[in-house]
Amino acid sequence: MHRSDAKNNRLQQLFADRLQIIPVGIESKERIEKLLADNRYMKDLKLPLVVEDKVLTKIFPHQGVPHVVWIYKGRVAAITTGDMIAEKNIKELLDGNDIKNWPMKDDFYEDHERDSLRFSSGLYSRLLPYVNGATLSYQVDTIGNQVRYRMTNATAVSAFLYLYSQIQQLPLMKKERIKLDVNNLYEFENLDSIPESIWMQKMHFLMNRHGHYSWIIKIVYRLSLRI
Numbered sequence: 001m002h003r004s005d006a007k008n009n010r011l012q013q014l015f016a017d018r019l020q021i022i023p024v025g026i027e028s029k030e031r032i033e034k035l036l037a038d039n040r041y042m043k044d045l046k047l048p049l050v051v052e053d054k055v056l057t058k059i060f061p062h063q064g065v066p067h068v069v070w071i072y073k074g075r076v077a078a079i080t081t082g083d084m085i086a087e088k089n090i091k092e093l094l095d096g097n098d099i100k101n102w103p104m105k106d107d108f109y110e111d112h113e114r115d116s117l118r119f120s121s122g123l124y125s126r127l128l129p130y131v132n133g134a135t136l137s138y139q140v141d142t143i144g145n146q147v148r149y150r151m152t153n154a155t156a157v158s159a160f161l162y163l164y165s166q167i168q169q170l171p172l173m174k175k176e177r178i179k180l181d182v183n184n185l186y187e188f189e190n191l192d193s194i195p196e197s198i199w200m201q202k203m204h205f206l207m208n209r210h211g212h213y214s215w216i217i218k219i220v221y222r223l224s225l226r227i
Contacts, residue, residue, distance in 0.1 A: 106133035
């Protein structure tokens with residue numbers, strides 16, 4: 001339960017006869033009541049609450065919140081992050097549209113392909129689209145003077161900063177410290193009012209590379225041309 005509860009109140013009222021939003025918490029009833037009284041974002045919460053939950057968290061295990069389980073016609077239709085709770089998405093589900101391509105939240109995603117690539121031989125480079133269910137991650141394996149890098153659901157900016165940091169130590173790169181001089185800023189920042197998960201699905205990528213250390217400098221240079 002957080003600042004977005006005001007949005008959830010509005011959506012509940014908008015779809016009152018077709019939708020029920022139920023926030024779930026593991027905290028005690030007393031702690032939730034105190035939060036409702038003290039937090040200005042939660043004082044006007046009009047949704048039914050589940051407190052001291054020990055059942056739903058076992059049925060739908062997760063590591064990060066918000067963790068949103070969409071149940072439609074008695075079945076789990078999707079599991080997403082909180083930014084997907086939007087009027088457009090609710091309409092899509094209630095209208096019976098296909099939502100199988102929604103960005104999925106899976107805190108226990110296992111990358112089996114990564115394990116197979118770890119033991120493959122030869123030099124290669126692969127650039128693939130966003131991996132649904134996976135989070136941003138970096139893996140590095142070194143063998144002699146060769147290196148395998150795998151960046152999952154990265155952007156051009158995050159990939160550049162990560163690879164550049166392999167060459168030279170960087171300070172904490174806050175968003176305010178990064179200036180983008182590009183032709184199409186939308187490829188690097190979510191400029192529209194779409195959920196961040198949707199934008200990530202469009203713009204993030206997976207890159208596998210197995211080669212000599214010298215390739216890092218080449219890749220950094222190529223990424224810098226985009227940035």
